Amino acid sequence: MNVLEVRNIIKKFGDYYANNDISFDVPQGKIFGLLGPNGAGKTTMIRMITNILMPDSGSITLFDQQMNPELQNNIGYLPEERGLYKKVKVLEQLIYFGRLKGLSHSEANKRAKMWLSHLDIADWAGKKVQELSKGMQQKVQFISTIMHDPDFIILDEPFSGFDPVNTELLQKIVIELKEQGKTIILSTHVMHQVEQMCDEMLLIDKGQVVLSGNVSEVKRGFGRNNIFIEFNGSSAVFQKIPGVSIINKTENTVEIAIDKSIISPPKLIRELVEKVDIYKFDTKEPSLHEIFIEVVSKKEGSNE
Amino acid sequence: MSNSKIMTIISHEYMLKLKSKGFLIGTFIAPVLMAALMILPTFIMMATEDDISKKIYVLDETGILYNDIVQSDTAIYSKSPYNLDELKEKTQNQEIDGYIYMPSNVIKEGKVEVNTSGGGGGISFIQSLKSTLKSTIRSERLKNEGIDLQTLEDAGKGIEIITKKISKEGKVEEDNNEILAAVGFIFGFANYFLMLMYGGMVLRAVIDEKANRIIEVIASSVKPFDIMFGKIVGIGLAGLTQVMFWIIMSSVVLMIGLSPSETVMSGVDAEQMQQAQVLFGQIPMPDINIWMIFGFLFYFITGYFIFASLYAAIGSAVDQEQDAQQLQMPVTMIIILPMMFLASMISNPESTVAVVASHFPLFSPILMPVRMFATSMPMWEIAISMVAMIGTFFGTVWIAARVYRVGILMTGKKPSFKELIKWIKLAK
Numbered sequence: 001m002n003v004l005e006v007r008n009i010i011k012k013f014g015d016y017y018a019n020n021d022i023s024f025d026v027p028q029g030k031i032f033g034l035l036g037p038n039g040a041g042k043t044t045m046i047r048m049i050t051n052i053l054m055p056d057s058g059s060i061t062l063f064d065q066q067m068n069p070e071l072q073n074n075i076g077y078l079p080e081e082r083g084l085y086k087k088v089k090v091l092e093q094l095i096y097f098g099r100l101k102g103l104s105h106s107e108a109n110k111r112a113k114m115w116l117s118h119l120d121i122a123d124w125a126g127k128k129v130q131e132l133s134k135g136m137q138q139k140v141q142f143i144s145t146i147m148h149d150p151d152f153i154i155l156d157e158p159f160s161g162f163d164p165v166n167t168e169l170l171q172k173i174v175i176e177l178k179e180q181g182k183t184i185i186l187s188t189h190v191m192h193q194v195e196q197m198c199d200e201m202l203l204i205d206k207g208q209v210v211l212s213g214n215v216s217e218v219k220r221g222f223g224r225n226n227i228f229i230e231f232n233g234s235s236a237v238f239q240k241i242p243g244v245s246i247i248n249k250t251e252n253t254v255e256i257a258i259d260k261s262i263i264s265p266p267k268l269i270r271e272l273v274e275k276v277d278i279y280k281f282d283t284k285e286p287s288l289h290e291i292f293i294e295v296v297s298k299k300e301g302s303n304e
Numbered sequence: 305m306s307n308s309k310i311m312t313i314i315s316h317e318y319m320l321k322l323k324s325k326g327f328l329i330g331t332f333i334a335p336v337l338m339a340a341l342m343i344l345p346t347f348i349m350m351a352t353e354d355d356i357s358k359k360i361y362v363l364d365e366t367g368i369l370y371n372d373i374v375q376s377d378t379a380i381y382s383k384s385p386y387n388l389d390e391l392k393e394k395t396q397n398q399e400i401d402g403y404i405y406m407p408s409n410v411i412k413e414g415k416v417e418v419n420t421s422g423g424g425g426g427i428s429f430i431q432s433l434k435s436t437l438k439s440t441i442r443s444e445r446l447k448n449e450g451i452d453l454q455t456l457e458d459a460g461k462g463i464e465i466i467t468k469k470i471s472k473e474g475k476v477e478e479d480n481n482e483i484l485a486a487v488g489f490i491f492g493f494a495n496y497f498l499m500l501m502y503g504g505m506v507l508r509a510v511i512d513e514k515a516n517r518i519i520e521v522i523a524s525s526v527k528p529f530d531i532m533f534g535k536i537v538g539i540g541l542a543g544l545t546q547v548m549f550w551i552i553m554s555s556v557v558l559m560i561g562l563s564p565s566e567t568v569m570s571g572v573d574a575e576q577m578q579q580a581q582v583l584f585g586q587i588p589m590p591d592i593n594i595w596m597i598f599g600f601l602f603y604f605i606t607g608y609f610i611f612a613s614l615y616a617a618i619g620s621a622v623d624q625e626q627d628a629q630q631l632q633m634p635v636t637m638i639i640i641l642p643m644m645f646l647a648s649m650i651s652n653p654e655s656t657v658a659v660v661a662s663h664f665p666l667f668s669p670i671l672m673p674v675r676m677f678a679t680s681m682p683m684w685e686i687a688i689s690m691v692a693m694i695g696t697f698f699g700t701v702w703i704a705a706r707v708y709r710v711g712i713l714m715t716g717k718k719p720s721f722k723e724l725i726k727w728i729k730l731a732k
Contacts, residue, residue, distance in 0.1 A: 050524040052713065069527055077524040083517030088320070099312045100525040144521065 003028045003152055003183040004049060009058035011044050018044040019055070020207040026185060026200070031178050033198035033215065034187040037296050041207040042187050043080065046154055049185075050077045062152060073102040076150035080157045080187075082141045084129045090140055091116070091125040094147060101148035108147070115143040119169070134161050142170065146177065153177065154185045159193065171197065191289040195219075201288075203295060210295050219285045222294075226284045227265060228255050233276030241271055255284070309526050310534045317509065317538025322545065331546050335553060359401050360420070361391060365408040372440040373404065376432070395421050404433070411444050485650045488677025491600045492646060492670045494547075499607055499639055499669060502543040503615040506536055507628060510619030510708075519712045528709040532620075533701075536612045543608075599686065600673045606693040607669025611639060613704035617724075620711030627718045642667040646674060653679040663689055665696035703728055 004026040098108030203211035243262025248255040361384035364370035402420030662671035710727040
């Protein structure tokens with residue numbers, strides 16, 4: 001079941017297309033990675049699925065309803081640019097944000113306190129935000145995003161500004177939310193977090209979709225071209241085989257890319273066995289990081 | 305649902321303002337400072353006046369003028385036992401502070417010499433000496449011309465005009481036009497002051513929320529129009545609270561000031577009560593009816609909303625307060641401009657200029673209360689103005705909401721007026 005269905009969204013600012021015909025689905029209970037370089041149109045897309053902006057054309061359906069203001073109470077949104085009232089006390093602030101999401105005063109108070117102690121900052125409830133460290137402010141912001149128990153959560157760079165311990169704590173909470181059946185969109189530039197956490201992903205660039213699907217499938221689609229070999233012998237042999245190019249080499253290892261139209265991995269093994277001793281032969285999936293760079297820079301190149 | 309969110313925003317903005325240091329200072333300390341500013345100069349004057357301990361001799365060759373001068377301040381002036389040369393020498397040696405020399409032809413020529421060792425003697429010294437001499441010499445001259453002082457006094461008696469108005473029912477009532485006009489002036493000025501002050505607060509609150517990036521969080525929960533409207537109402541209520549506090553405080557101070565202090569200290573004494581009432585009776589109470597108060601409130605509320613929403617729109621368009629200065633200029637000018645009509649409005653509330661200017665909706669909040677108090681306006685004229693005000697109110701809020709909606713999400717370069725107009729057209 002899809003919680004969010006985005007169809008043919010176009011959003012222009014003047015003559016500039018921030019989103020140009022974008023469509024995707026976010027299935028229920030999954031963590032969905034929304035990726036793209038700076039200025040790709042991610043924030044514009046997020047603002048439309050939080051009903052802050054209206055698309056010029058196309059449709060957005062959330063929980064089987066056309067996007068409308070009532071749906072906002074069931075959305076939790078952590079913007080990339082964090083925003084808190086610096087001079088308002090932590091608890092007071094959380095109650096306010098909770099009430100804006102439709103909670104009653106007492107319910108907001110209860111949940112804010114619960115989350116504050118859950119994230120280990122209960123002692124700071126009565127302090128003004130400006131007295132808190134950046135990490136603590138991030139926690140407060142995080143609480144304001146999820147305290148009203150939304151079923152649909154959008155987190156834009158949720159782990160920036162956290163130390164490794166707190167990053168792990170927050171990651172754990174996000175995974176817990178997923179396990180409770182919440183649907184989460186995670187927008188980040190940190191690719192290994194996407195690999196660790198996301199089930200599905202969408203990569204957009206210059207307002208258009210360039211890559212989408214299940215994260216491991218995406219990686220597989222890009223994989224198999226790179227082969228990692230541990231061997232004993234002269235690395236010169238690799239250069240002589242047609243269709244093979246060396247990406248990386250050390251004394252005893254080499255990482256190569258092969259052109260599948262010229263040579264297949266099994267054929268390569270047969271050729272190598274006669275010339276060097278092979279200890280390890282591994283087809284290697286590229287990391288999302290590499291895929292990101294490859295896709296985005298290829299697109300830049302083709303546009304120029 | 306949405307209504308309760310507006311209420312949440314209103315109460316949040318209201319409390320935020322109420323708890324802010326600026327508000328507390330403005331409410332409690334500002335009036336104290338104002339009072340201090342008014343009282344202190346008087347204290348300083350009194351303190352310095354005591355300082356004048358000069359010894360000045362009066363040498364009067366006419367023999368009739370010195371008495372008035374000496375009587376005016378016996379501590380300073382005394383009749384000179386010395387002649388002119390002796391006085392000059394003693395002043396030179398600083399044995400005396402100075403002398404006044406009036407030659408025998410002083411009444412005709414009007415020339416008096418003041419010689420002091422240090423020179424000058426201060427403006428207040430010269431002023432008081434001048435006025436003392438003036439009246440003395442004047443009456444002396446009149447006496448010489450054979451004019452009786454009593455005749456003169458009778459001729460100079462003030463003229464009093466009693467204004468009465470005859471109502472439709474044929475009743476003749478005392479008309480307290482002047483006091484009503486003064487009250488109208490105060491109300492008009494109050495609107496001017498409040499619109500500028502609280503409009504500015506709305507502007508800063510909007511910029512603050514945008515600069516701190518809070519707006520995106522709130523916009524993902526509440527409609528932009530509700531955010532803007534809630535903020536304007538919340539700050540408006542805080543303003544009203546402040547004004548109410550001042551009104552109550554000043555009436556308390558007025559009461560204490562008017563009644564003898566013992567009354568306040570030791571309960572009400574019948575006789576003193578009467579004294580207080582007599583005092584009150586001396587200030588003619590203008591007959592302000594409920595419609596006038598309603599009119600003032602109407603123009604205060606619509607005026608505040610019109611300008612506060614314009615300020616909110618401007619605040620939404622910029623990233624920081626400095627950038628707002630240029631954009632807010634025209635709005636501030638529109639508030640200040642009607643102040644120039646105020647004086648003529650009071651002296652001539654029925655002139656064409658007054659009628660036209662007071663009907664211009666952006667001027668009405670300041671000028672209409674003045675006219676309403678200064679003259680009895682026909683109902684239809686007020687009705688037309690009120691309809692225009694309500695129309696302008698909806699118009700400006702609509703325009704402001706469109707700018708606000710686009711503006712709060714825009715960061716980067718400061719927009720021009722042209723761009724703002726584009727936003728109004730663009731916004732959906």
